[in-house]
Structures are given as structure tokens and as C-alpha cells.
């Protein structure tokens with residue numbers, strides 16, 4: 001399979017982590033919005049990353065990709081079968097995708113995208129305001145993470161999605177404040193120790209060094 005998009009994106013990393021947790025081999029060639037491949041344009045009509053190519057099947061959106069992979073390779077399940085656990089897993093996936101990313105978005109844009117891709121300083125005031133707003137998501141997580149184990153009981157897409165957003169914040173000098181969020185830090189430690197996380201982290205480090 002081919003995963004299209006840069007791994008520092010929380011959505012691309014989320015899809016990569018799903019592939020890795022399921023033990024599926026994939027390629028992640030260098031990606032450029034400026035020079036998109038034919039496959040990317042066909043897979044992602046709104047030019048958003050990630051996109052996935054599996055033989056003659058093309059699909060974009062991290063949630064659609066995760067749902068596809070979970071149906072294609074049901075083990076290990078990333079969407080629990082038990083109804084309440086499943087709802088909780090999707091809830092945390094949604095918290096990551098629709099609450100955390102939009103809140104942190106202006107900080108990622110101004111501290112990473114603008115300097116790196118447009119070669120000029122971003123709006124630091126907008127970044128600071130965004131991270132202030134992001135604190136409400138962190139406070140919610142600190143109150144929600146279990147003492148042990150995972151967000152929805154069993155390990156799930158919720159853990160992957162939330163953890164992936166936190167990892168992207170390392171790129172903008174906003175690594176997890178362990179003293180302020182000790183419970184989140186402990187859960188994040190369990191997450192980042194997983195072999196699948198480590199494998200994706202290695203790929204990501206190599207891709208970032210080469211970019």
C-alpha cells in the first residue's frame with residue numbers, strides 16, 4: 001500500500017499508525033502539495049492529506065482510511081465491538097480530529113507551516129492564542145485518561161488519533177507538559193512505547209531529516 005502525505009501531519013501519522021498496528025507494510029514516498037501525483041489527485045479531490053492507494057483502490061481522509069483498514073484487516077480491532085467502548089473510541093477520535101486539531105491549527109500553521117514552507121515568520125500572537133485555547137482540550141484529557149490502559153478500555157483508534165496530535169505539537173515547541181498533565185503523560189508514555197508507534201517514529205524521523 002502507499003500512504004500519501006507527510007508524516008508530521010497528525011492525520012497522516014494517524015493513518016500510518018493504523019497500518020503499523022495492523023502489521024501492514026506500506027510505502028510513504030516524499031510528498032509535495034506543489035507537485036501532487038496523479039494518484040493523489042484522484043484519491044483526494046479536496047487535496048487533503050492523507051490519501052491511501054491499495055492496488056486499484058484510492059481513498060483519502062484519515063478516518064475513512066482507518067475504517068477501510070479496520071474492515072480489511074479486522075485484527076487487531078481498532079474499533080472495539082462492545083457498543084459503549086466503540087462509541088468512546090470514536091468519541092476520542094473525534095476529539096482529536098475535530099476539537100484538538102482545529103484548536104491547535106493556527107499554532108501549527110504559524111510556527112511550522114509558514115516558516116518552513118513559505119520561508120517567513122508566522123503570526124506568533126495567533127499561535128499563542130491558539131495554544132491557550134488548546135489547554136481546554138488538554139484539561140479534558142487529563143480528567144479523562146484512565147490510570148492504566150487506554151482511553152476507550154481496549155487500545156483503539158481514539159488513542160492513536162489523540163496521541164498523533166500531541167506528537168505533532170513537538171514540532172512547534174509545545175511538547176507535553178508532564179508536570180501539568182501527569183495522567184496524560186503517563187498514558188502517552190504507554191502509547192509511544194508500542195512497537196507500532198516506534199516503527200512510525202523511525203520512518204517519520206527519516207522523512208523529516210530528508211525533507
Ligand SMILES: N[C@@H](CCC(=O)N[C@@H](CS)C(=O)NCC(=O)O)C(=O)O
Nearest residue numbers: 009010011047048049050061062063
Ligand atoms: N479530516 C481529514 C483532515 C485532513 C487535513 O486537513 N489534512 C491537512 C494536513 S494536516 C491538509 O491536507 N491540509 C491542506 C489543505 O487544507 O489544503 C482527515 O482526517 O484526514
